[in-house]
């Protein structure tokens with residue numbers, strides 16, 4: 313009944329054009345594989361920007377969702393649900409923080425962290441309300457709300473959306489001197505991605521995050537790690553901050569937390585920070601809903617039981633080494649950690665990604681010149697070999 317052509321035509325006709333998707337329709341998916349309406353099979357090397365770390369439709373997560381669908385799906389936070397406490401407990405254990413605030417999308421969790429930091433600055437640090445400053449990094453990606461794009465350096469994200477939210481200062485990613493200079497008595501927080509995902513899989517100098525944490529401690533500034541994309545084993549550690557030996561004050565989490573089934577996001581921090589919220593000060597109708605909790609609990613259990621950190625490290629090292637065997641004079645660098653890998657070229661890679669699609673490998677560009685390879689963490693060595701054979705053919709020709 314559905315055809316690729318028909319589906320795309322209808323979407324283009326009635327949908328706002330805020331995306332430019334590759335011309336592939338997913339009609340079925342399982343594990344690392346997706347299938348279009350005509351029965352063509354592709355390997356998913358994007359994993360919905362790391363939200364499909366468990367692979368498509370992980371049976372245990374799908375089962376948890378089905379079981380919960382038969383019980384209760386939404387209570388709002390005006391009432392309790394059976395699973396919220398358990399969700400908190402598991403996420404607290406994973407992050408080592410003692411308090412959790414649940415939301416739905418990554419952007420909402422970022423907004424929550426910004427609010428927490430601003431209010432903490434007033435209530436705990438003693439900054440005058442309205443004077444709080446938050447330091448961010450050039451090249452960041454934290455989402456799409458007005459306040460979040462107000463701290464972006466990307467003109468395409470910002471144009472025509474003014475007036476923008478004040479109170480942000482920007483430094484070069486990885487530049488500790490600029491961070492030092494940017495901090496004042498009004499600084500509430502320094503917000504960073506441990507590795508910039510949308511920015512092009514950019515890894516900062518290995519000592520940057522640690523030095524940033526020290527500076528933050530010296531000046532009573534919160535270090536907020538946006539781990540929406542890098543979190544939950546993607547980089548070979550449960551959180552990418554660990555790669556740099558840092559425990560941030562605040563974690564922003566999302567994407568893979570929802571197990572590829574349902575949007576679930578959260579902020580994790582200790583109570584000296586999250587206690588700034590009292591009833592009425594923040595919320596979300598769907599945040600912490602029982603269906604999301606069921607899915608997230610299953611997603612976290614699987615990551616721990618199946619040792620996703622080890623899987624991502626082992627498969628990621630193998631994949632990265634095999635990608636480095638590929639010869640093409642236009643390759644600038646292959647970099648990343650675990651299964652968050654960027655292959656940078658000295659030219660736009662959109663055409664290459666289209667060619668990869670034609671041989672059955674779905675990868676997407678990030679920042680125009682970088683092909684992002686971020687397959688589901690459950691990918692096998694054989695599946696990586698299958699992909700490498702095709703990637704090699706396309707890139708070496």
Ligand SMILES: *Cc1c(COP(=O)(O)O)cnc(C)c1O
Nearest residue numbers: 417418419453454455538540541
């Ligand atoms: C994707 C992403 C977000 C935004 O998440 P949404 O669920 O799309 O709102 C925030 N931060 C980072 C680092 C991301 O990669």
